[in-house]
Amino acid sequence: MLFRVGGVLVLSGRRYRLRLTAVQAAMCEEFGNMCRVVWNTGLEQRRQYRQRGVWMNYVPQAAELADAKRDHSWLTAAPSHVLQQTLKDLDRACQDHGTFTVKWRSKTRWAPSFRFPAGNLITVQRLGRKWGRVKLPKLGWVTFRWSRPPGGETRSATVSRKGGHWFVSLLVDDQATTPAQHAMPDTAVGVDRGVKVAAVTSDGEFFDRPFITAGETVRYRRLQQQLARTKKGSVNRARVRAHMNKIMGRVTDRRTDFCAVTAALLTAKSALVVLEDLKTRNMTASASGTLAAFGSRVVQKRGLNRAILDKGWHRLELALTSAARYTGTRVVKVNPAYTSQRCAACGFVTETNRDSQAVFRCKAAGCGHTAHADVNAAINIKHAAGHAVSACGDLGNSRSVKQEPVGRATGRTPS
Structure with missing residues (x-):
């Protein structure tokens, strides 16, 4: 989702439940299966290329997809830009997470979904108080539950199935902007x-x-x-x-x-x-x-x-x-180390500071600070913003009188 800070455009999502006909539901299922096949085939190809030390990206795969549609006529049932968008999503996933980390789309576990990236081909109309309809390529007019107005120009639409129902998610330009400053800047x-x-x-x-x-x-x-x-x-x-x-x-x-x-x-x-x-x-x-x-x-x-x-x-x-x-x-986001063991009042660090899951009682001599353990941790988290939580227990201007425990995990134990 795109957004720019300082009075610049924000794109927002609107999700609606669809009321499909039997034919439209079958087409959605078919489109989803095609996208799954394209994803898995493209991922397998990328992994084979990487094992040989060669890179594969979206451009050659899109060209090969066009050739595959001539050899396999069943691929022509889905809009071309839907299958191309699947390859773009795969390309982005491989760049962000790595080719061998991206998961396969299982036939039984993956919920079918596909995206129409061309907003100029999508038309939204309101039919009444409770219902509206959206025109999608090859699916035609599809009725959906009008739970809220889209509120802007449609940029893309994603159709997905969840819990036995189909939904459409519209990405719209609602002319909303990100403020340059919060209404209460010192909070x-x-x-x-x-x-x-x-x-x-x-x-x-x-x-x-x-x-x-x-x-x-x-x-x-x-x-x-x-x-x-x-x-x-x-x-x-x-x-x-x-x-x-x-x-x-x-x-x-x-x-x-x-x-x-x-x-x-x-x-x-x-x-x-x-x-x-x-x-x-x-x-x-x-x-x-x-x-x-x-x-x-x-x-x-x-x-x-x-x-x-x-x-x-x-x-x-x-x-x-x-x-x-x-x-x-x-x-x-700040370093989570020892935020649940540190006293928010004096900075003393020890795992015995927590009497129980909910009770925090500082064991430092002369302190005795008592609070809810989660509130104490939240205060430490707030103070740590902008300050490095060092290995010696520094927290802002306070300094612990005890070294952090040796041989313990660096992540804090969830409360």
């Missing part, structure tokens, strides 16, 4: 992300909510048991997986809404939002193999991974970055 807040409470601020605010109900948890567990008893590729397996996706779709929507609302509140009243620089993907990596000899530790690590992913740490970071475009807020 700042630190945010501590945890597994008990999703987000706690240095001002003492707690942001959290359940994303899955008890009944949904029970139903999902039963569906997992049913899935284990089904045969791969069977109709029953697809039916069970569809029910599971429906439940997880609701959970994802709640998490997305929570992160968006929290980000809007934080950026509206703070010119600076400070987060820990957490590598969520590394922190949630599987412990299998590395801790194979310690079965209980593997189970504990698996539970921690699920708790981190459930709270949506990375999604909140993305939501903050997106919301900051409209308020002029700066989002800064």
Whole structure:
């Protein structure tokens, strides 16, 4: 998504639920499968070239795609620019993450999606209070639920399937601009992300909510048991997986809404939002193999991974970055080392400062500072903005009276 700071244009997304006819739904499924084949074929070709020490990029692959369409007539069913956009997305992914890191698009696990990049070929009309329609190449007029006006000129459209429903995401030019300065330029807040409470601020605010109900948890567990008893590729397996996706779709929507609302509140009243620089993907990596000899530790690590992913740490970071475009807020990430063990009052660092998950009590002589552990960590995060957290425990102008523990991991333990 493009944006420029200082009164320059911001492109925004609008997502709507589609009401497709049976023919249109089949075409969307077909287009999605074609894009998946193009992605996987292009990725395989890139990997083969890299193994021989030769580079492959978008331009020659686009030319080969044109030749493939002459040899394989089924590729002509999809609009050309949709398949070309898939190759562009693959090219960008390989540049950002590496050819051998980019994942394959599985037929069973990947949700079909494809993008129409030509905004001049897309027309949006309102039909009434609840419904509108959009004209897409080869699909024709498609009806969608009018939940909000697009509010600008359409630049592109992405069609995707989620939880048994199809959606269209319009990228629009709504003439919004990023302010050169926040309305309250001297305000700042630190945010501590945890597994008990999703987000706690240095001002003492707690942001959290359940994303899955008890009944949904029970139903999902039963569906997992049913899935284990089904045969791969069977109709029953697809039916069970569809029910599971429906439940997880609701959970994802709640998490997305929570992160968006929290980000809007934080950026509206703070010119600076400070987060820990957490590598969520590394922190949630599987412990299998590395801790194979310690079965209980593997189970504990698996539970921690699920708790981190459930709270949506990375999604909140993305939501903050997106919301900051409209308020002029700066989002800064700082070194997470020992922010949960350091006393925000005197700077003393020791792992025994935390009496429990929620209670922080400084053990330094003459201090005795007591606070909620997450609030204390959020204050440390706020103070660390613009200051290097050194190996000796420096934090702004305060200095710890104790060296940081030797032989401990550099990342802070999630609270």
